Amino acid sequence: MFVYILLTFACVHAQITLPSHHQLVELVDQGIKLLDANHDGIIQMSEMERGWQYEDLNNDTMVSIDEYIKTFHLDPAVAQKYFDVYDTDKDGLLPHNFLFQFMHLVDKNHDGQVTDTEYLHYSISLAECLFGHGTHGHSANCDH
Ligand SMILES: [Ca+2]
Ligand SMILES: [Ca+2]
Ligand SMILES: [Ca+2]
Numbered sequence: 001m002f003v004y005i006l007l008t009f010a011c012v013h014a015q016i017t018l019p020s021h022h023q024l025v026e027l028v029d030q031g032i033k034l035l036d037a038n039h040d041g042i043i044q045m046s047e048m049e050r051g052w053q054y055e056d057l058n059n060d061t062m063v064s065i066d067e068y069i070k071t072f073h074l075d076p077a078v079a080q081k082y083f084d085v086y087d088t089d090k091d092g093l094l095p096h097n098f099l100f101q102f103m104h105l106v107d108k109n110h111d112g113q114v115t116d117t118e119y120l121h122y123s124i125s126l127a128e129c130l131f132g133h134g135t136h137g138h139s140a141n142c143d144h
Contacts, residue, residue, distance in 0.1 A: 018131045021124070028123045032116050043106075043114040048099050065092045081130050085142055 018024065033039075037047050053059075057067045065087075069079045086094060086102070106114045106122045129142035 018127060021128070024124055024127060025120065028120055028127075029116075032119050032123075035119075036116060041116050043103075043116065043119055045099070045103065048103065052096070052099060061096045062093045064094075078131075085126070085130070 019027065032043070035047055035051060036043055037050065038044070052063065055063045055067055055071045057070065065076075065079055065083050068074065068083070069076055083092065083094075084090075086098060103114055106118055108118050108121065126142055
């Protein structure tokens with residue numbers, strides 16, 4: 001899920017500095033390859049589910065910001081930025097049905113399937129929006 005991009009951030013540096021666009025594409029692509037367990041170029045709900053269970057350390061069906069930070073050894077400030085996009089009621093928890101909303105967001109052409117390309121584009125544009133160099137100029141609203 002969107003965690004995979006954070007995983008790549010955490011591996012690269014402790015500071016919130018975005019890698020170059022090219023580097024970012026490569027890193028996110030690696031993450032997506034991990035997520036796409038059956039290598040068919042489509043991110044199935046079952047594959048998202050596996051990612052979710054990996055993060056839900058106490059198995060209460062919700063992913064908390066603390067679990068998120070722990071799972072991927074994140075800088076809390078990075079995790080907080082992502083949570084602020086999705087955690088609309090600001091309780092530091094993402095409920096399980098968030099997965100469906102997330103898949104819907106990523107499925108840009110609304111054909112009911114999330115392709116690796118859609119996932120890549122979504123992840124990159126969100127990362128650049130949240131942590132970008134100001135070149136894209138739409139920092140006010142990153143929840144596209
Ligand atoms: Ca797949
Ligand atoms: Ca949990
Ligand atoms: Ca699609």
